[in-house]
Amino acid sequence: MSLLRLFILCALLGSLSLCASAQTSPNPQATGPAAKIKTKVKSKAKAASYADSVKFAREHYVIDRDSAYIDPRVGLRKLMGGNRRFVENKSIRPRQDRAALLNVEKKQRPFAVIVGCSDSRVPNEILFDQGVGDLFIVRTAGQVMAEASYGSIEFATVALGTKLVVVMGHQSCGAVDAAVNRPEVPGHIVALINGIKHAAAVSKDQPGDRLDNAIRENVLEQVAELRDLDPILSKKFKNGEIMIVGAVYRLHDGHVEFLPETLKNLPAFRPAGTASAAEQAIKH
Numbered sequence: 001m002s003l004l005r006l007f008i009l010c011a012l013l014g015s016l017s018l019c020a021s022a023q024t025s026p027n028p029q030a031t032g033p034a035a036k037i038k039t040k041v042k043s044k045a046k047a048a049s050y051a052d053s054v055k056f057a058r059e060h061y062v063i064d065r066d067s068a069y070i071d072p073r074v075g076l077r078k079l080m081g082g083n084r085r086f087v088e089n090k091s092i093r094p095r096q097d098r099a100a101l102l103n104v105e106k107k108q109r110p111f112a113v114i115v116g117c118s119d120s121r122v123p124n125e126i127l128f129d130q131g132v133g134d135l136f137i138v139r140t141a142g143q144v145m146a147e148a149s150y151g152s153i154e155f156a157t158v159a160l161g162t163k164l165v166v167v168m169g170h171q172s173c174g175a176v177d178a179a180v181n182r183p184e185v186p187g188h189i190v191a192l193i194n195g196i197k198h199a200a201a202v203s204k205d206q207p208g209d210r211l212d213n214a215i216r217e218n219v220l221e222q223v224a225e226l227r228d229l230d231p232i233l234s235k236k237f238k239n240g241e242i243m244i245v246g247a248v249y250r251l252h253d254g255h256v257e258f259l260p261e262t263l264k265n266l267p268a269f270r271p272a273g274t275a276s277a278a279e280q281a282i283k284h
């Protein structure tokens with residue numbers, strides 16, 4: 001802006017002093033000693049609050065929400081961190097306020113699917129210390145799955161982009177107990193028993209507690225079931241686009257044990273749409 005035009009503008013506004021200060025030198029107060037101290041105090045406070053937040057995140061095992069959604073390995077760490085907070089009585093109850101409700105009103109991006117038991121003693125958001133929009137949960141007694149469960153899990157991985165699937169059994173599961181000890185049950189409960197009886201039979205002669213063994217075996221079989229489930233999950237799992245793992249929740253201390261058998265030899269994580277080096281070599 002030329003000086004003449006600026007002068008005319010100032011005259012029009014009738015605030016020559018304001019324009020002059022804007023045109024020539026900045027407000028002397030902004031560069032004086034008082035301002036310097038103020039800025040120093042402000043930046044010190046900012047640095048302190050950043051350091052506090054880093055310290056808090058480290059001490060409370062907080063993992064970034066967006067990274068957990070993008071990468072299932074980070075999602076797994078986020079669940080482990082949240083469960084550790086819960087066990088240590090340091091829950092932070094994230095995303096459980098009104099703002100969180102409004103934030104997911106139009107769209108959800110859960111970072112994990114939990115395939116768990118309907119048991120009232122296994123409250124997923126509480127024991128993983130997560131909030132609204134974080135977990136997509138499919139629950140039946142003994143986490144026995146059928147068509148509707150499969151469709152729900154596929155919906156989460158295809159439509160919502162969730163990349164981590166956790167099958168989670170729990171200690172003292174009544175459905176598994178029934179499959180182990182009461183094979184004769186009334187009504188549709190038989191469908192649950194039928195879904196678990198193979199795991200109960202396979203684990204029958206294993207050393208240790210019979211029910212605990214059956215609970216574990218049931219989870220292992222359900223993880224295998226999902227990894228082999230055509231046409232969507234099996235492909236996504238083999239391609240490394242999603243991770244499917246198993247876990248068991250302990251009622252007496254709140255700890256979730258991720259089963260090491262299901263964490264081994266996983267296909268390398270590869271976000272959907274990215275081709276492996278071998279595939280790229282074939283293309284060229």
Ligand SMILES: [Zn+2]
Nearest residue numbers: 117119173174
């Ligand atoms: Zn149960």
